[in-house]
Amino acid sequence: MKILVCIKQVPDMESRFKVAANSTWFEESDLAWRINEYDEFAVEQAVQLKEQVGDADLTVLSIGPARVKEALKKALAMGCERAINIVDAAAHEKDSFQIAGSIAAFAKDKNFDVIFTGMQSQDRGSGQVGVLVAELLGIPALTTAIEFEYADGSISVRRELEGGLKAVVKAKTPALVTCQLGLNTPRYPTLPNIMKAKKKELLEIPIGELLTEEARLQTLSLAYPEKKGSALILEGEIGELVDKVIGILKEKTAVL
């Protein structure tokens, strides 16, 4: 069985983002980077599937500049066999069709049986790339998976709908699955596995060879939202904060 998992490296969402005026993206200096949260579940599921079927070959892929190798190394340490960095210093300027088109161009003659992606990226949150890759390859996409099972060439997932409802959906491989939070418990790479990962193959492919799509969506600007909320911000020493909060709750709510 051949498995592919696609991951994106994103900034830590607790960062203070700096956005220059007239800019369409945030400044990348001073940010901590990590694997997109949804994609950690994708990597874990891919590794679990590999362990289940035994005879499997698992590739992890990420499009982006050199820094994404850190994310790829973590995925290797979690249990992927080989990493592909589709090198693109301007990946943040590409839209989902260009990213998905490049992934599909890479995957099209490789006969992957199962492809995993996250359901969305935390910085863009578009939720498009996974479904587009499947459509471009002409294979079924099962989205928003919170449970995954594989047996005899057939995949069954529970899709998460609104309000706690789930839908059970099946497809024959080859198929693509987009992973929702809570699908599994992503493992922490152990030290021996981090050491082993250093010897694994990490291949670079320039995006130029794979990029065929034109951008369909243009970003005009990026900015902090206008503050709509009027939250009273309290800062200071803990004891004082506690007293202030009790005062406010007594005055403004009927609960104390």
Added chain:
Amino acid sequence: MKALLVGEYREGKLLESTYELVGFAKKIGCEFDLFLVGSADQLPQVDAKLYLADVAAAQEYNPSQHKQLILDAAQKSGAETIVFLHSSYGWDLAPRVALALNAAQASEVVEATAEGYLLPACNAKLRRMVKAATDKTVITLQGGAFMAAEPGGSPQVEALAISADGNSEFVGYEQAEAGEVDLGKAEIIVSAGRGVGKPENVAMIQALAKALGGEYGASRPVVDAGWAPHDRQVGTTGQVVSPKLYVACGISGAIQHLAGMKKSEFILAINTDKDAPIGEVADVLVVADIKQFAPALTAKLEG
């Protein structure tokens, strides 16, 4: 501009959220038609053209078939903009339709202006303004971002025939397991977010809830990690609550969480990050480490 609004139907019922699409079209003042895989005895109450496919034949979930039906309707209607909700139905179908129509897609639209569409970025901390470079555009609307139109009127129905096969099989639904608490009834809720740091610290939040005489709740990562049971989860995929007091402890304020608690009468948030989006809905944001603040507040309340 003309829009085709893709309504939603589940477990034999038209979903109320369909009226948010109508609210959107009325707000921006565009011409519109509706599309629905549903049934003739659950029609949306709107004076508009409705392209209707029979759910008995097309099923409630069958993306390849629904995609083809939407493409048929889009062609008949001549709409340039196809509008979905950013929901489990919408985000699954929208990219399929966009690819087939050579259209750009803008996901989770919160505002439409003459310039373009406004979308959240970086967990709602930032906003991105985008514009399509294509003739046709597919958009998904963030739930709650556009006020639902009042139902009223009756559609002119044109039936659509099914012309595509599916490539996946919809087996059926599974209901959420019934839990032991009904957070919807609680007057005070104190919720633990990932900012509490580790499972042992959830006890701190429980203690504060008890000192205030309320129930404890949790954000999704806390439930996913198994630190709290699912019946404690607040948000779109958990419970929707509107207590007199909601205390958000180490919760960033993602839209899916806000959708579950923003109607609370009074919201107190405790977060180390002054810019956390929870500040958008909170009445008071205390900038502090929850591990210090929660025990101190509990002690004072009990003392």
